[in-house]
Amino acid sequence: MSNHKTKAREKVPMGQKLAFGAGHLVLNLLPGSLGIFMFFLLTAFGMDPFLAGLLGGLPRIFDAITDPIMGFISDNTNSKWGRRRPYIFVGAILSGVLFAVLWQLNPDNSQTYNFWYFLTLSMLFLIGNTMFATPLIGLGYEMTSDYNERTRLMAFSQIIGQIAWMIVPWFWVFIADENLFATQAIGVRNLSIIVGAICLLLGLLPAIFCRGIDSANMENRKEITLKTLSSNMKELFQGxxxxxxxxxxxxxxxxxxxxxxxxxxxxxxxxxxxxxxxxxxxxxxxxxxxxxxxxxxxxxxxxxxxxxxxxxxxxxxxxxxxxxxxxxxxxxxxxxxxxxxxxxxxxxxxxxxxxxxxxxxxxxxxxxxxxxxxxxxxxxxxxxxxxxxxxxxxxxxxxxxxxxxxxxxxxxxxxxxxxxxxxxxxxxxxxxxxxxxxxxxxxxxxxxxxxxxxxxxxxxxxxxxxxxxxxxxxxx
Missing domain, CATH: 1.20.1250.20 (MFS general substrate transporter like domains)
Structure with missing residues (x-):
């Protein structure tokens, strides 16, 4: 049984916990909404099931490649705003805006047009989401160095994040309700704008209010430029x-x-x-x-x-x-x-x-x-x-x-x-x-x-x- 008492300077202030929790709400709300909305590619926009499957799978492969790259970039970034927060700020904006734009499909367009529109926007959305999500996770690991406070911080953020899963299951009901939306396509388009706006605003909070480890004197960081791209890739794989x-x-x-x-x-x-x-x-x-x-x-x-x-x-x-x-x-x-x-x-x-x-x-x-x-x-x-x-x-x-x-x-x-x-x-x-x-x-x-x-x-x-x-x- 632990008898250790966390020092005051190692405790994460409640304001920062709330902001970090807001970020985790976004981390859950975006993929949860995406999973629900993907169903309506078939019923609302008439997408062929095979093509819909490709739209679900191909971006995931791309996402698996970008995550480690973004992790390496944020680990080695040197800025007056810290290693993570600039990316979280920009990523929150891109994630919210691109999620809403992603779903502005029209069932009257050709299936080929909607396929390439959605695939292209999915790639862009995932870049923005990776810019937000990967540094946010890294930021959480460094907000406190205390063994027990880390658990309390993660527990608090997971509690806030679960709010997304209280809401997301009802998107099925809202979109299919003819009293709310004339068609499912209209429901998807309108609801995606609401979700995107909420995620944008909540996603900015950890970038503004959370604080990570003091990295001013951190050694051995790699220079992140186009000239160092080749050597950085080598360092990435070594990491x-x-x-x-x-x-x-x-x-x-x-x-x-x-x-x-x-x-x-x-x-x-x-x-x-x-x-x-x-x-x-x-x-x-x-x-x-x-x-x-x-x-x-x-x-x-x-x-x-x-x-x-x-x-x-x-x-x-x-x-x-x-x-x-x-x-x-x-x-x-x-x-x-x-x-x-x-x-x-x-x-x-x-x-x-x-x-x-x-x-x-x-x-x-x-x-x-x-x-x-x-x-x-x-x-x-x-x-x-x-x-x-x-x-x-x-x-x-x-x-x-x-x-x-x-x-x-x-x-x-x-x-x-x-x-x-x-x-x-x-x-x-x-x-x-x-x-x-x-x-x-x-x-x-x-x-x-x-x-x-x-x-x-x-x-x-x-x-x-x-x-x-x-x-x-x-x-x-």
Whole structure:
């Protein structure tokens, strides 16, 4: 149990926590909205399913390339506004504006025109979003050097970020409501402008109010110019190689990949089980139950789970907190067998308080532990600190998990015999789908516990590293 008291100068002021949390709200709201809106490429704009799939997949490949580059650039930037904040400021503006412009499609245009318009704007949007997201993650790792305050900061930001997931599920309802919008296309265009404006304004807050590590005297930063492009690319790959050799960091990435990918792989199954098992394929009868299921999950995660996980981490350490929260989530997955009941729909909320410990504990703890790993990297490899590179590689693993989940989720649906053209599925299909919905995330969560069982960077070691770094830098 930790008896350490965080020093006043190592605490992040509430104003900065709120601003950092606003940035995380944007980090969740943009991809969440994008995922919902992508569905309407087919129904509102008449895009061919294959082309719509390309529009979902091709930009992700581009995004995987730009993240490490942006991390390297922000790690080595030298400006009077710091290493991260200028990019966050510009990236927030580009993200908000380009998201709104991205969805100004017209169903009367040719499919070819809409395809190339959307693909081009997607690439530009992802550049802007990478400029915002990667430095923001890096900034969070360096806002405090205290072991416990890092967890509190990440917990607070995750709570604010969950607000996005309370709202996003209802975009389906808003866009399809003929009383709000004459057509789905108009709904997508108008709602994208609102989302873009909100993200722009909230995204500027961390750039204005948050403060990172004092980098004025940081050594060994590379010059970022066109003339040094070739040598910088070499340094970038060396940095990625260095980061990849960090065993604690690789454990964090592996555990995240397992927990998140397992959850995401079956995330859509809840919708199918509610509609086709609980309500026999009657969409009207299913009504808003799927949206309420998602919203309640986000609310429980934000206001109950994350504070509890943060408390456990400060009492018994981050690794133990991860193991405890992941075990509780497995219990939640098992309870879904009884919770998804045709006789009593209200029981779908029963597993939520347990399941929510999965992702609620995951990102709160993993982001805090990644900040600890950044200290270890500075101790072993010297300056400059590589928060941007660590953040880029970590979230690359998250995005890889999302991409695989989309592919494997469809494969599982096919293997269990799900037929999207049938309103009523066979009893065998629904039984197999319900089993997969429970077994897959439970197994991946158990494997993640196994990966983290020997994670060695505990509070004692983290504080020893911090003391060594303070001596090395000549700080008081």
């Amino acid at each position: 990625i190689k260095q980061v990849s050799k960090s065993k604690p960091f690789m454990k964090l990435c592996g555990a995240t990949f397992l927990v998140f990918n397992g959850f995401q792989l079956v995330a859509s199954f809840s919708f199918f089980i509610i509609v086709f098992y609980m309500f026999n394929g009657d969409y009207a009868a299913a009504g808003n139950w799927p949206a309420w299921f998602s919203t309640m999950t986000a609310m429980v995660t934000a206001f109950a789970v994350i504070p509890v996980v943060s408390w456990i981490a400060n009492k018994w350490g981050k690794r133990k907190a991860f193991v405890i929260s992941t075990v509780i989530s497995i219990v939640g997955y098992l309870l879904k067998w009884w919770g998804f009941s045709p006789e009593n729909p209200w029981l779908i909320f029963m597993p939520i308080p347990f399941m929510a410990f999965g992702l609620g504990g995951l990102f709160t703890l993993m982001m805090s532990m990644t900040a600890d790993v950044c200290d270890l990297d500075e101790l072993e490899n010297g300056m400059p600190r590589k928060e941007g590179t660590f953040g880029a590689i970590y979230w690359w693993m998250v995005k890889l998990g999302q991409a695989l989940a989309l592919v494997l989720g469809g494969l599982v649906l096919k293997l269990v015999g799900f037929d999207q053209n049938e309103a009523i599925q066979t009893a065998k299909t629904m039984t197999q789908l319900r089993i997969a919905d429970i077994v897959i995330p439970a197994i991946t969560a158990a494997l993640a516990i196994w990966v983290m069982w020997t994670y060695s960077l505990d509070e004692k070691r983290a504080r020893e590293i911090k003391e060594e770094l303070v001596k090395r830098r000549g700080e008081l």
